[in-house]
Amino acid sequence: MELVVSRSHVSGRVEAPPSKSYSHRGILAGALGDGTRVLNPLRSADTEASIRCARGLGGSVDEDGDDLVIDGVDGAPETPDDVLNCGNSGTTTRLFAGAASLVDGLSVLTGDESLRSRPNAPLLSSLRELGATARSTRGNGRAPLVVGDSVEGGKTTVDGTVSSQFISSLLFTAPLTDGVTVKVDGTLKSRPYVDITVEVLEETGIDVRETETGFEVPGNQRYTADEFRVPGDFSSASYPLAAGALAGETTVGNLFPSAQGDAVILDVLERMGASVDRNPDDGVARVKGDADELTGVTFDASDSPDLTPTVAALGSAAGGETRIVDAEHVRYKETDRLEAMATELRKMGAVIEEERDRLVIDGNASELVGTRVDGRDDHRVVMALAVAALVAEGETSITTAETVGVSYPGFVDDLSAVGADVETV
Numbered sequence: 001m002e003l004v005v006s007r008s009h010v011s012g013r014v015e016a017p018p019s020k021s022y023s024h025r026g027i028l029a030g031a032l033g034d035g036t037r038v039l040n041p042l043r044s045a046d047t048e049a050s051i052r053c054a055r056g057l058g059g060s061v062d063e064d065g066d067d068l069v070i071d072g073v074d075g076a077p078e079t080p081d082d083v084l085n086c087g088n089s090g091t092t093t094r095l096f097a098g099a100a101s102l103v104d105g106l107s108v109l110t111g112d113e114s115l116r117s118r119p120n121a122p123l124l125s126s127l128r129e130l131g132a133t134a135r136s137t138r139g140n141g142r143a144p145l146v147v148g149d150s151v152e153g154g155k156t157t158v159d160g161t162v163s164s165q166f167i168s169s170l171l172f173t174a175p176l177t178d179g180v181t182v183k184v185d186g187t188l189k190s191r192p193y194v195d196i197t198v199e200v201l202e203e204t205g206i207d208v209r210e211t212e213t214g215f216e217v218p219g220n221q222r223y224t225a226d227e228f229r230v231p232g233d234f235s236s237a238s239y240p241l242a243a244g245a246l247a248g249e250t251t252v253g254n255l256f257p258s259a260q261g262d263a264v265i266l267d268v269l270e271r272m273g274a275s276v277d278r279n280p281d282d283g284v285a286r287v288k289g290d291a292d293e294l295t296g297v298t299f300d301a302s303d304s305p306d307l308t309p310t311v312a313a314l315g316s317a318a319g320g321e322t323r324i325v326d327a328e329h330v331r332y333k334e335t336d337r338l339e340a341m342a343t344e345l346r347k348m349g350a351v352i353e354e355e356r357d358r359l360v361i362d363g364n365a366s367e368l369v370g371t372r373v374d375g376r377d378d379h380r381v382v383m384a385l386a387v388a389a390l391v392a393e394g395e396t397s398i399t400t401a402e403t404v405g406v407s408y409p410g411f412v413d414d415l416s417a418v419g420a421d422v423e424t425v
């Protein structure tokens, strides 16, 4: 499917979809415990992958209106009947690899081509240190993964510079072992996602302690939470908010404060010169702006990698220089998003220098003109290119647009609802 976007003026309100990160965690905690009602979870391709894995390990997951009712395994996941198909979801793969290591049998976790290209070696090595079998079938740290043989617990050191999901996985697994001490090596990237993990663990009755060097989780605990409410997703909201900053005004609801690092998008837009109003009590953010009046900023991607495509689109439309720094880990996502955004935005006329850990965008030299660009089968690349297309002259066609269903199935309808000229073909 292609998304065809023409230069547009936007104005209107949409609601942020439910958070992908909180939804995955609610599903996992429910499945490992004695059951939970997950209120208002995100229903998207990625969270369906976590539902499949929860069922694969013996949990039952049923829909009840907008909620999911999960009957969990009460600390004793089972050997799956089949492979655990994690689709396109890195979070599912890493979190459920940990959960599957608790089982005395073996599980195979695999997914699509993108997923099978992503790194897991540091997590596999930690799970082995903790007593499990944890291998990549091809010996390259990538899925398919084979995991199991009852992880016991103990001490492990994990590289924090590749993916915070390795640490989240160990923290979710640890309460059902004899206890785990995790030492984090290097500067932890994507730190706010570990904060989300800690928040969810605490909310589901788990004791987790931060130490000088990492985390400590006592063993033999139980997941208990009758219900778990999922907040709105700031990463998804970044697209309609950026659209407002570039091309008119947008209001986004369901944005109550939470541990999400990507809430920083509102500060980024403000620093670029957009007018930003936020009311945390009502969970509403309103952004107003015009691409011609925005100026470039330096954006540190270490805590908020998923905002990188959005900020790259904004920087290509704004004047001045935008520097996206400390972003090497953004190369390990569904695609190498530094390369993907640099290459595709250049096709539209952006002037971008790409280095190993950064993008430098010369907004003054960039003049966006619609053309055909490749969404790379990456939901965030597609959505960010669509935002850039709102201010490009003429019409932009973005390939592989169906992939927005990975995290934001209502994306095209929401862009349309704020008045963007968009069409799928």
Ligand SMILES: O=C(O)C1=C[C@@H](OP(=O)(O)O)[C@@H](O)[C@H](O)C1
Pocket: 020, 021, 022, 091, 162, 163, 164, 165, 168, 189, 190, 193, 305, 306, 329
């Ligand atoms: O734990 C999570 O929910 C996530 C962590 C981040 O990944 P990394 O920790 O690999 O950077 C983020 O990019 C991803 O979309 C969701």
Ligand SMILES: C=C(OP(=O)(O)O)C(=O)O
Pocket: 046, 088, 089, 090, 091, 092, 306, 333, 334, 380, 407
């Ligand atoms: C990187 C992402 O997700 P995951 O790691 O779960 O595939 C994302 O949603 O941008």
